[in-house]
Amino acid sequence: MATELESKQKTLDAGVFQVGPFELSSRLIVGSGRYENATVMKECLEISGAQCITVAVRRERLHDAAGENLLDFIDSEKYLLLPNTAGCYSAEDAVRVARMGREILRALGNPGADWVKLECLGDSKTLLPDPVATLQATEQLVSDGFHVLCYTSDDPVTARRLKAAGAAAVMPAGSPIGSGQGILNPNNLRIILEYLKDEDPAYPVIVDAGVGTASDVAQAMELGVDGVLLNTAIAHARDPHRMAEAMKLATHAGRQAFLAGRIPKRLYATASSPEEGVVATHPYPRGN
Amino acid sequence: MVHVNGEAMELSAGVTLCQLLRQLEITTRHVAVELNLEIVPFERHSECILADGDKLEVVTLVGGG
Numbered sequence: 001m002a003t004e005l006e007s008k009q010k011t012l013d014a015g016v017f018q019v020g021p022f023e024l025s026s027r028l029i030v031g032s033g034r035y036e037n038a039t040v041m042k043e044c045l046e047i048s049g050a051q052c053i054t055v056a057v058r059r060e061r062l063h064d065a066a067g068e069n070l071l072d073f074i075d076s077e078k079y080l081l082l083p084n085t086a087g088c089y090s091a092e093d094a095v096r097v098a099r100m101g102r103e104i105l106r107a108l109g110n111p112g113a114d115w116v117k118l119e120c121l122g123d124s125k126t127l128l129p130d131p132v133a134t135l136q137a138t139e140q141l142v143s144d145g146f147h148v149l150c151y152t153s154d155d156p157v158t159a160r161r162l163k164a165a166g167a168a169a170v171m172p173a174g175s176p177i178g179s180g181q182g183i184l185n186p187n188n189l190r191i192i193l194e195y196l197k198d199e200d201p202a203y204p205v206i207v208d209a210g211v212g213t214a215s216d217v218a219q220a221m222e223l224g225v226d227g228v229l230l231n232t233a234i235a236h237a238r239d240p241h242r243m244a245e246a247m248k249l250a251t252h253a254g255r256q257a258f259l260a261g262r263i264p265k266r267l268y269a270t271a272s273s274p275e276e277g278v279v280a281t282h283p284y285p286r287g288n
Numbered sequence: 289m290v291h292v293n294g295e296a297m298e299l300s301a302g303v304t305l306c307q308l309l310r311q312l313e314i315t316t317r318h319v320a321v322e323l324n325l326e327i328v329p330f331e332r333h334s335e336c337i338l339a340d341g342d343k344l345e346v347v348t349l350v351g352g353g
Contacts, residue, residue: 031353041351056352059293059345060319062312069318070349086352099327100347103320107330177353209353231353 017226019204020115020147020168022080026051027221028251029082029206031231034178035240038073044234045074047244052080054117054229056087057101076110082149084117089130091137094120098141115147115168117208117229127177127209131158135165142166151208154188160195163203170196171208171229174220178232180212183219193224214243214250221254222262290342305336309346319348 016023030050035041045053053074061067074081083101088094098116105113120137122130129152141148147168152158154172162170172192175181183189189207196203207220208229217228228251237243290299292308299308305328309316321328322345328336338344 031351033351033353035351038351054353055349057320057347058350060314060348062293062295062346069315070351071318081349083349084352096322096325097347100320100322100345101349103327103329104318104347104349107317107320229353 017204018202019149019206019226022052022111022115024051024080024227026248026251027227027255028217028247029054029227029229030234030244030247031229032070032074033231034235036235038068038070040240041235042073044240044244045079047241047248048234049248050079052082052112054082054084054231055101056084057097057104071108076105076108081105081108081110081112082115082117083112084151085119085137087121088119089121089133091120091133091140094118094133094137095140095144098137098146099144102146114145115149116141117149117151117171118167119151129153129173131155131161134158135161138162138165138167149206154185154192156188156191156195159192159205163196169204169206169226171206173209174207174216175210177209179210180233181210182212182216183207183210183223186219186223189220189223189225197224211247214246217247217250218254218257221251222257224258227251289340290338290344292344293346299338303338304334305332305338305344306334308338308344309333312346314346319346321346 016025017027026049028048028050029052030048031054032041085094085097088097102113118137120130120133122128134150134152138148138150149169149171150162150167151171152162159170174183193205196205204226206227206229207225211217211230211233220228234240234243234247290297316330324343
């Protein structure tokens, strides 16, 4: 028979979260790019515990097309694939690439066919999104029946516009893609969470981009985001396998800490041991 | 003459999309094909006859974030 503690522990599970039509068992979504080789990628995906993997759409090689394909290393029966529109600088291109991604996943029989991570870039140096093109592409893709997960900046007004346009999830960047700078403006994320989850607490907000290490993931999760999407932080770590494990643990730790509710920050100390019965003399008058 | 991923190719008359992909040794399960900006669903590859001047994009999945 389960003890009282065991049954309490069971209810502490950080749980699944819903994005569009999918229930994700892990709040960590990982990318498949920039790994030293496909074997390391495959192992890191496994270690990370992620259920959802992002992939990019690119031209097939016309010579040596029979060589290695990403799909030889990612089991499309096991993972939910999330195709992106990375590298697109206009709404038109992003919509076109999203449709191509949908067709590939449909042919594979992967359930991820009808969703897309929308990236509409506005600048090649910062890889910041173009908010106008992102909004236009979102409207078009939503009317095409896509569940759109929007990569966006951490601007709360844009985030609100994307949700209003029908985005299945809004995914603000913590800092520029691949920069490893972490969460540069936690206050903007707080405002986004407040605006988007007002009267709709289950609406998914996912930090996408900028994560450098495990504490960045934990910080994002502690703010109350539903998930974190990252790639380079694992792929380019000195020891990618170990970092994949660290990211998995940080996602879980951050979620649990958010649900637990942190104590408020105070300027002065409060003793954790009783102040009564101390066997010592006090050097200063009380209150100083 | 057709263009595949920006590359010009000579094709004999009446060649289908399915035949072209086979000739290029492309695994059809791993790709999507766009013909003159319209996706050709994989079920229709064998009935899609290519014509002079067609522009094709053949794309697959690669690693990405």
